[in-house]
Amino acid sequence: MPYHLNLEAVLEMPCPLICIAGSTASGKSALAFQIAQQYNGVIINADSQQMYQGLPLLTAQPSLKERKEVSHTLYDCVPNEAPGRHVMEWIDDVVILVHRCHTSGYLPIVVGGTGFYLYALEEGLSPFPAVKRMTPSELLEHSTDQSLYERLIQVDPVSAKRIPKEDKQRILRALCVYSSTQAPLSYWQEMPKIKFLSHCFWHKIYMHGEKSVIQHRIQTRFKQACFQGLCDEISKFSLTPASPLSRSIGIKSLKSWQNDERSWQDAKTSFLTETWHYAKRQRTWFKRYFTADHIITLE
Known part of the structure; x- marks a missing residue:
């Protein structure tokens, strides 16, 4: 970072929309921040965990300083309560935000690692009726x-x-x-899908890194989060089986260390391994379903 991207041609198109995807720890948020600064952008969260309140460090949400410098939306905005939000609720919010950006002269930048959210936003969803949540x-x-x-x-x-x-x-x-x-x-x-932002000119960017690069970045981010107070954040968080963030990557490993059920080294190794396995699943998904206009290879 920084990356030298020229998006002037994209901005000349009607209703431009930047979409940044990649695995965890691939630098998506940093790139979105850079583009937002350079092109008067608004960053729209497309990570299913970062929308919830309670674990900003564990879910790697943008810092308060970054949010003050650049407009970030749909982060830390939903209480961590069962049963959580459905993708359609997220799409409804994004469609409104993208429209506001275009009418106000801002560039919408959708960024996240939840592949299905990005896919549904671009490709559409089947018309589901209202569904009652049941136990x-x-x-x-x-x-x-x-x-x-x-x-x-x-x-x-x-x-x-x-x-x-x-x-x-x-x-x-x-x-x-x-x-x-x-x-x-x-x-x-099987019913025909309803598309939501087909009028937009999509420019999709994928953040790619080799296994060793992503693993190193995961380790670096973990160290930084620990320095910023991750363990204290985890200790204050109560695990509730049905709540969305109780299923966060790595939280049970750190909780078991705090409960004296395993050593710090064992908990750390488990956390890093679990995070890498999640990144690997993301990489597989994006390789299959995400067709990028621009690929950035991490070094």
């Missing part, structure tokens, strides 16, 4: 001898083949859809 006990009220996955096989075999039986969150979502609409999730997914 496992409510869903299995008349089928107490079944597991959630067995129930899903019964009512929506197509989705059951797509969703791993270990993915409780997606299974629960699919069953809620069926219970609320009396139609399987797969039925709604």
Whole structure:
């Protein structure tokens, strides 16, 4: 950093939109900050964890100093309470923010590592009706001898083949859809998608780094977060199984150290390993689904 990007041609297009993607610790936020400073931009968060309140250091949210210098939106704005926000709620907010940017002369910069959010924003989503959130006990009220996955096989075999039986969150979502609409999730997914920002001129940037580079950056960021008070932040945070941030990468490793269940070195190693595995999954997803106009290779 800094990167020498010339986006003048992009700004000349109608309704320009910058989209920055990459794995955790790839430098997305720093690049977005640089572009926002140079081109009068507003940074819009596309990370499913950074929207929640409670763990700004663990989720690597922009600092207060950075937020004062450049406009950041959809960060640290949602209480960490179950059941969390759905992607459609996030899209509704982004569409409004992008429109405001264009009407006010600002450049919208969508940045994050939650690939599905970015994909849904660009490619659209199937038109789902309102879905009531339900608990496992409510869903299995008349089928107490079944597991959630067995129930899903019964009512929506197509989705059951797509969703791993270990993915409780997606299974629960699919069953809620069926219970609320009396139609399987797969039925709604096959309907034509509604696009949200097709009128925008998208310029997509991907931050790429080799394994050793990303691992080194993960280690560096972890050290910096510890220096800034990560352990104190974790100690004040109460794990609640159903809350969104209780599923954050690495939090259980650090909590187990604070509870004297493992050594610091063991907790640190576990944290870094878990974070790298998450980055690796992100890299695989972006390689498959994210077509970049510009690739920045980290050194």
